[in-house]
Each structure stands twice: as C-alpha cells, then as structure tokens.
Amino acid sequence: MMLIEETAVPQSALPLAQFRAHLRLGTGFADDGIQDPVLESFLRAAMAAIEARTGKVLIRRAFSWTLTRWRDPAVQALPVAPVTQITRLVLRDRGEGEEVIAPDFYTLETDMQRPVIRPKGAVLPYIPSGGTAEIVFDAGYADNWGGLPADLAQAVLLLAAHYYEYREETALGDGCMPFGVTALIERYRTVRLFAGGRA
Template sequence: MMMVELTSIPTASLPVAELGHYLRLATGFADDGSEDAPLESCLRAAISAIESRIGKVLFERRFLMQLSQWHSGSAHKFPMAPISEIESVTLVNRAGQDSQLDPARYALRQDGDRPAVISIGPALPQPSLGGHIDVILRAGFGPNWADIPADLRQAVLIMAADFYDGSGREKGDLSFAVAMLIEPYRPLRIGVRP
C-alpha cells in the first residue's frame, strides 16, 4: 500500500498567530512576518508527528491510496481516520489502463479508528495480475483549525513550541503533556507479539 497526499494544508488555515501568542513572542511592534515561516514549519512538523502517532488526519485533505489488492473481498480498512468521503475507486491494469468502479458497488463504513470501504454486492473487484487499485478519498476533522478537537489543537501547539525552542525530545519521545493529550485518540491494539 502506498499513500500519497494530494492536497496540503493551506497556510491560511494554520494557527501561526496563535502559536506566536503561545510562545509569547514580542508584541507591541509592527509585525514584519519574519517569524511566520519558522512558526509554519514547526506547526507542519507537529501536525505530521501527531497524525502519524494517532492514525488520525487533523486538517481535511485529499489522499490517493494505491493498493495491490483488498484486505478481503468484502472490505478494506483504511490506515487513518476520520474519512468523510471516498471520491473514487479505480482499477488500473499493468498497461496503465484504468476502469473506474461504479460508486453503487461500494460504500464508506465509518469508524472512529479504522473506517473501511465495503462492498455492496458480492465482492470488491480484484485488480488484474500486475495491476493495482487507486482509491481517492477525503480525510480529516475539517478544513479549519477550529474543526480539530481542542485537546489535539493544544497538543499541536505544545509540540510546535518544543520544535521552535529547539527542545525536541531525544529518540522521538513526546513531552508528557503531548502524550497525555493524544492518548485518547490512539488506536487500541490488542494482540500478542511473536
């Protein structure tokens, strides 16, 4: 499976000014925007780190998921949530010719951690030998900062501030505050490791 982000988070949606206030950057002077680029970079890094830890997409974006086959004939679970829409499902053969699947043959099954595309009918069609499946979907809590749950917004600000201050943790460790704020959003994993 390969996941490609088709749209990125618009700069205007990022809480650059809010992070500046959180960091208590100098106020009372004309804002020349000189700190905006580093703040934006820290916010994007924090969002990416948190999204990868919790398997959730914070800002709504479009993605292309490329699969060699379905998990099963009746359903395929997505590695992220929340998903608001499956825009298209396309079977692509080895020669690159594609055939878009009729939306009446599949549906989105919502789930807080692992939403899935499910078959409406006998089974999801398999790609031909050497072919693949392209699924274009829209995922995320919403397009605006305010659409993201408050505790995740706070975790992003704390982590972005850590990145900005250069106090990033060793070996990818999270600060205690960030770890506690994102814990309820982490997927529950039950099983035995070999």
Template sequence: MMLIEETAPATEALPVARLRDHLRLGSGFGLADDEAENGALAGFLRAAIATIEARTGKVLLTRRFRMQLDDWRDRLGQTLPLAPVVAVERIEVDDGAGTITEIPAASWRLIADLQRPMILPAGVILPNVPRLGSVTVTFTAGFGEDWDAVPADLAQAVLMLAAQFYEDRSFSGSKAALPFGVTALIERWRAVRTLAGRGASRGVR
C-alpha cells in the same frame, strides 16, 4: 501500500497566532521580522501536525490522499489508514497492462468510522484486482478546513509540540519520545494500525 498526500494544509488554516500567544511572543518588532518569524512558526506547526497525525492516524486539517494497494486486504471490506474520512472520491483498478478502470460508486460504500473507516462492497465482495494490477483509492480526510474544527485535546497537543520544536530549534540532535503531556493528550485518539494491502500472498509495499 503507498499513501500519498495530494494536498497540504493551507497556511492560513495554521494556528500561528495561537502559537505566538502560547509562546508569549511579542509583536511590533518590524513587519519583515514578523513575517520571517510567522513563517518559522508555521513550519514548526506543520512538523507538529505531521508528528501528531503519524502517532494517531487522525488527519487534523482536511486534505486529499491517494492510497495504492496491490490488492484489497480483504474483499469483504477494506480498512482505510486514516480518519476521519470525509469522502471517497474514486476507486480505480489498474490491470497491470496500462488499462485503468474506475469502479462504479454504486458497487461500494464508505463506512466513515472515526477509528476504522472502511470501504464495503455493495454486494458480497469488492471487485477483483488482477494479480499483476493494483487498486487506487482517492479520498478526503480530516476534522475540518479550519483549526477550530480540530478537537481541543489534539489542538493543544500540536501547540505544545510546536512550542517544544521552537524552543529546541538550535538543538541539532533528535528526540524520538514525545513529551509526556503531549502523549497524554493524544492517547485516546491512537488506533491500532492494520495492514492495508494484499495479505500473506503478496505482502504490502
């Protein structure tokens, strides 16, 4: 499986002001300094958001993704790796010889489950993918365009983690474990990951 993030969260959607308040940072030290500091805070927030999303499989701010598979994991239904899924924009099959065909929307439907969103066939099974081909699913996922749409516990976890990144900014090493408070806040959102692409016959990439 290959998962590509096609769009990024807009800078104005990041809770920079809330992080400043969380850190109890002052203001008014000069516009240039404030702009530089706000840019740094936005970077810490992006890093924290990416970390929380990787640990939970939940997309905090809405954006578009493209998932490419060797084949369906199960032609009875394909699980998507992220949630919540707002919409599936298109599904395309590449026959491996350069011909790409869009699968009609009438032949599948989205089950927008918060833990395991799935693409189900409108009929019995999902359309066939040639053995040397692939299938690409383009979809939009996220709780909302604005930070206020993010669940409170996940939003707080991001602020706490971004604050740690800020405080440890001069530290050159790495810390694999999340702080206990952050782990506790995201625990209920963590989902068991499943393989997304072709099973034992060809594996995933």
C-alpha cells in the same frame, strides 16, 4: 501500499496567531511577523508528527492510497481517519489500463477510529494480477483550526512549541515527544489487537 497527500494544509488554516501568543506566554517571544515562515514550519512538523502517531488527519484534505491486493475482499480498512468521502476508486492492470469503479459497487463506513470500504455486493472488485487499486478520498476532522477537537489542537501547539524551544538540540532520542503531548493524543491512537490481523 502507498499513501499520498494530494492537497496540502492551506496556510490560512494554520493557527499562526495562537502559536505566536502561546510562545509569548511561555518564552517572551516578540510580536514579530518576520518569523511567521519559521513558526509555520514548526506547526506543520507538529501536525505531521501527531497525524503519524495517531493515524488521524487534522485539517481536511485529499489523499490517494494505492494497494496491490485487498486484505479481505469483503472489507478493506482505510489507512487514516476520519474519512469523509471516497471520491474515486480505480483499478489498474499491469499495462496501466484502468477501470473506474462506480460508487454503486462500494460504500464507505465512516468511523472515527477505523473507517472501511465495503462492497455493496459480496466482494470488492477484483484487483488484476500485477495491478493496483487506487482509492482517492477526503479525510480530516475539520476544514479549519477552529473545528478541531480541543485536545488535538492543544497537542499541536505544545509540540510545535517544543520543537521551537529545542530547535538547536541534536541529542534528543528518536520518537521523542513531551509527556503532555502524549497524554493529549493517547485516546486517538488506533489499537491493533492482533499483529498482522485484519486492519
């Protein structure tokens, strides 16, 4: 399985002004636009870390997901949430021949934790042996920063500030995330009840 981000978060959707204000309050950061590219990089890193930890996409953008088989031909969970629409489903055989599946044959069940694609008939279209299915979809809470849940937006600012404060630190352990950030994102983490079970 391979998930690819087809479109990036535009710079206009990033809260650079809020982040500058946040840093000034905490560290006496100067009001200096010269550091905007640096701040942008920390914001993007914080967003990526929180999206990876929660499985939730913050700013809406397009993704493609390629898989070699359905986990269950009657329902397939998507790898991130919230998914707003499926724009394309393509089956490819071993020789790269492709078949675009019409939306009449499947439906998206939106869910804030685990959106799924279901067949409108009995099963999802058969993936050829040695072939793949590619699902192209849009996912994310909002098109801009103002539309995000307040706790997720605050978590990004806190984590980006943490990265900024400790940018020279090399001794932090793998997966280090400040407690305040962990507490803010905890309710968004997807719970998997059975290892290897339906997902």
